[in-house]
Amino acid sequence: NAGVTQTPKFQVLKTGQSMTLQCAQDMNHNSMYWYRQDPGMGLRLIYYSASEGTTDKGEVPNGYNVSRLNKREFSLRLESAAPSQTSVYFCASSSGTGVGELFFGEGSRLTVL
Amino acid sequence: GEDVEQSLFLSVREGDSSVINCTYTDSSSTYLYWYKQEPGAGLQLLTYIFSNMDMKQDQRLTVLLNKKDKHLSLRIADTQTGDSAIYFCAEIPSNQAGTALIFGKGTTLSVSS
Numbered sequence: 001n002a003g004v005t006q007t008p009k010f011q012v013l014k015t016g017q018s019m020t021l022q023c024a025q026d027m028n029h030n031s032m033y034w035y036r037q038d039p040g041m042g043l044r045l046i047y048y049s050a051s052e053g054t055t056d057k058g059e060v061p062n063g064y065n066v067s068r069l070n071k072r073e074f075s076l077r078l079e080s081a082a083p084s085q086t087s088v089y090f091c092a093s094s095s096g097t098g099v100g101e102l103f104f105g106e107g108s109r110l111t112v113l
Numbered sequence: 114g115e116d117v118e119q120s121l122f123l124s125v126r127e128g129d130s131s132v133i134n135c136t137y138t139d140s141s142s143t144y145l146y147w148y149k150q151e152p153g154a155g156l157q158l159l160t161y162i163f164s165n166m167d168m169k170q171d172q173r174l175t176v177l178l179n180k181k182d183k184h185l186s187l188r189i190a191d192t193q194t195g196d197s198a199i200y201f202c203a204e205i206p207s208n209q210a211g212t213a214l215i216f217g218k219g220t221t222l223s224v225s226s
Contacts, residue, residue, distance in 0.1 A: 004155075033213055040121070042201065042218035043156070050212075058213060090155055099144060100205060100212040104155030 002026050006091050006105035013081045013112045021076040021108050023091030029103070030096040032074035033058075034066060036087040037107070043090065049074055050096060081112045117202050117217035124223045131189040133220045135202030140183060142204040146214065147176065147187045150199040159200070160187070189222075197224045 004025045013019055025032065033048040035058075045058030049068040063085060065077045074093075078085055088109050092102040118136045125131045137145065143164050148156040162169045162176045162185070169176045175188040189196055199221050203214040 031212055035216075040218060043216040045213050045215070048213040059215075092155075094212050096212050099161055100214075101158045101161075102148075102156070102212075102214060104157070106153075106155050 004091055004093055004103050004105035006089075006108050008108060009106065010109050011111070013078075013110065015082060015112060017081050017112075018077070018079050019081065019110075020078075021089055021091070021110075022073070023075065023105060024073045025091075025093040025103070026072065027093060027095075027103065028071070029093035030071070031094045032068065033092045033094075033102065034064075034074070034076045035090045035092065036060065037090060038087050046076065046089075078110075081110075083112045086110060086112045117204060117215055119200075119202050119217035119220045121218060122221050122223070124225065125192050127192060127194055127224055127226045129192055131192045131196070131222055131224075133187045133189075133200050133202075133222065135185040135187075135217055137183050137185060137202065137204050139204055139206050140180065141207035144205065145176075145178060145185050146203040147174075147185075148201040148203060148216070150201065150219070152198075156201060192222075192224050194224045194226055197222055 007022045034046040035043040047066040049055045052071045088107045091105045146161045147159045149159040150156045173190045177186045199219040201219045202217040
């Protein structure tokens with residue numbers, strides 16, 4: 001029962017470098033999400049994909065791009081990392097129906113120097 | 114815009130009751146949720162309440178919903194040290210496609226023995 005798997009779990013970048021956070025779910029869920037968690041700010045939605053082939057901006061999309069590669073995978077890309085993007089990133093998925101429960105990965109801790 | 118507000122900290126003694134409060138803004142939310150985050154982990158759904166209910170009880174957990182005041186509370190009876198975690202209130206904004214949740218900033222519950 002893998003659920004939602006995120007890689008890498010930890011990453012240190014220098015300002016201006018690029019990287020991609022990978023996320024995969026094995027629950028056949030339609031919807032996938034990327035959130036960031038910062039102290040005192042709670043979780044903020046970056047991007048989401050309501051279904052395969054669609055993506056939409058959330059509350060804090062600037063500086064990020066996403067790709068819904070297929071139904072299982074949803075990646076988050078930082079093209080030119082900035083110290084303000086230092087955060088813990090969570091991927092989540094849901095069936096998109098019913099109660100709407102979100103299932104979260106364990107998080108990816110990113111530090112931008 | 115949508116906003117979900119919570120107090121940031123709560124400290125209780127083991128065996129006492131804990132009450133975590135939340136106010137939300139979107140009166141069209143079908144469900145309101147409480148998620149729990151243990152240290153170093155992602156969020157997990159703790160409980161939820163359908164918007165046409167005033168109260169939901171689930172073992173040690175009681176959720177109260179006051180739609181008139183847009184107030185949601187989570188009561189944990191006989192609080193244990195294992196309940197120490199961050200608790201997030203969440204809703205799905207009605208003006209958003211899909212089922213992306215908007216979270217409050219989280220209440221850190223500290224339980225002392």
